[in-house]
Amino acid sequence: MEKEMMTPTSRDRQLVYDDGPVKVMIYPALFFMMIGMAIGVFMAFNTFVIPNYFSGEHINFGRIRPMHVSHVLLLWLLSANVGLFYFMIPRLCGVSLWSPPLAYLSASLWWVALILGIYSFPWGTNVGWEYAELPMWVGFVPIKYLLILSWVMLAVNLFMTVAKRRYEKMYVSLWYAMGTLLWASFTFNLGFHAINYIPEGMTRMNANFFYVHNLVGMIFTPMGVAIAYYFLPKLSGLPIYSHRLSMVGFWSVAFVYAWVGAHHMIHGPASQWLQTTAIIFSIWLFIPVWTVVANLFYTMKGHWDLYVKNPAIRFLIMGNLFYLMTCIQGPLMALRNVNEITSKTDWVIGHSHISLYATFSFFAFAGVYYVIPVITRRPIWSNALSEWHFQMNIWGSIPFLAALWIGGFLQGMQWATWAEGSTYAQFHLKLAQLPFLQTVVDMRPWWLLRGLGGLVILFGNILFAVNMFNTIILQPTPAREVA
């Protein structure tokens, strides 16, 4: 298998793949990525730097924030990842997609439901569950049921493709993909639908955090890892370092991730044993992460010159580095004493951005850089622009993330001063000396830095979208074949 990965195109060439489904997922995703990030930058300035310069019922922070999150999470990242799955799974199986019409049907439900649902937020349709804010209904359109249906169609399509595969052995990306399709089918069902039918109160809250963490841990993580494991060998021409290590990673993901949802409620009203269970499993998250990180770095061993030459590889490797940082942070944030300081501060926002943006979006960028020339049979329009894209993402994300972590940590330390003393009168005096709103005011410089970093990231990614647009539209089909 690893040998095959080195010369992948020799086999792929025997078969003409229908890449229509890839296009209908990835092209709109690139567009919505720009919109989503632009909304993020708008909020960073309009809420945190010049508060409420533009204000009004429909553009208040609370109405706009779910638009940003849903754009980058669902319209960009998840859609792009599904597109990359439509690309790589048929190629890993050596057969064409089981049913392209089913893929088109799934994609059309997907886009209609997501766009209608997400663009209804300014009119107050947020249902109030984190990462599942989409309304059940917009008019007569059952948004969440359409999404579940679309996902099930995707799962059936890809499972059938795997079932009739020509290559006997299954590469690790296929394992991760199959896991994702199974876990996601259940997770979406729980978070979108079943949560309305289970008992109210903490039971629902707990189910929501289970859903939230599964979305990240059992959907975005295995999708991202599957993509990295597929595209790094493709881009570099190097075999993956260890298949066994990747299987250890897969099974530890399957074992650990579903248990950690309650670590969003540490020190909260959830039962202590539940919190402790979540903390223990959170620490075990080191295992799946380090296997992936080590595997990808060892793959590059002795060939680091490729890192300098190819922006897509740089995105994968930098993404991998950020993945390492995410997953050092994550388990530590679950510890009770660290959580006391970092929880409820901007540290958390920094953590969600390093995982979903700096890790998995970077992986998706790399995948798109590989996929677009193959499906359009044209070389990338401008390598210089790709280079700018990479540099702006790096130099934008460092101040962006650092501002959130440092600012968040300092705010957490300020809050902790209210616990200094030995009597309630002393605690209360501390609060009088440093009121809550003062700790908000003290965040301003960090929020400015975050906004500026976000602006750089936004421009970098607009360059990326322009580059991809020009690749698809502008250049005439070259005579030479793109490998």
Next chain:
Amino acid sequence: MSSSNSQRSIDKSALATIIGIVLLFSTAIIVTLISPRHLDPSWTEPSSSYQQQMFEVADPNFFISVSSDQEKQFVHRLQAGYTLLAFVESPQLRIQAPKELQQYVTREGEPLLLTSRLLLLRHSQEKNSAGDQVEGSLAKVRVLELYDPEKEEAFSLAHSEGVLEDWVDRDFTILDPGVGVSFHRELGVIYVQNPEEYKIRKELGKRGMRWRYDSHGESIASLEELKGHTLGFVSRQQLIRHGEEIYANEGCWYCHSDQTRTLVQDTVLNGSDSYPAPPSSANEYIYQAVTFLSTRRIGPDLSRVGIKRPSRDWHRAHFWSPVTQSKGSLMPPFLHFFDNDPSGVGGRSVALPNYEFESIFQYLMTKGTRITPPTQAWWLGRDPINTLAIIEGRQKSETRALE
């Protein structure tokens, strides 16, 4: 041949993989999602019978007028055989009763007498000179007459906004206990004190039917009339539910958490001047369709806001212009919680809080006010887990360790 064999064995292993995934996943679901509510009673049992009675008995029967061109009106719905009533004399109030109703009047200093019979108070019919003298004296003693309206349902003027209801849990007697419904058997009960009938006077104005409160006006005929188009009263239960929806779709929860964590700084942040707030317990959330523990505090935590900020006027000013009320706040103004003075008769240039405002206000007022009865309240230093001793004791043990 060998190829097809290996194909088959691979597919077996694929099947085993799927079964493995499903098994691991379902174990996690059983332990972390299904079992907690069966292992930890605080996930399902109300925190106190006061909490339960507030949500189940008081809220559906407390009505608020939400038309924005009028002063707020608060009305109790009284039902014969269900609502508990008390008629209590005080230095400022004397109650006259016909002989057969004398037993329902609680005289000064006596244990509280409650009844589920539907009785009401009204201004004394006998215009005797003695009564007038009492009314006119410096002490301002009112004299009211107890009577039986012989109705199954009546509406009485509420004496407060009802964030906290009247509650009794010791030295009380329920007369005619046979007719009571289940909550009457609890250790303590919510009751309505000294109900006077809520009466209105309707007038046909230029802009259609108008009405105002008038103690000499006509009675409210039915619940339908109270909730109907003209009067437009809404139950507090409905307002709280709508407030929860507003809290969800305005995205309040992106900046405000709803949990006092088991951390000293949280009990202090949410505490009163003298006492720390008790940490949130799972059963505080059992009456919510959506729960907003939240993951970020860009604004302060709201789990005890009903005690920290109980003023309607404060919230009205704050929603209109948060940065004026709270310097440094990032909260946007919520102008859509206010209507322009729709009838023009108010003569005020400021906008008036509307249904949305009343809903979110009532929702916020449930936070931290219903954990225990007001007689056992944390803001009086009587919280059930004694947070004060815990946080001060913890600090002492740390100090010892340092020495």
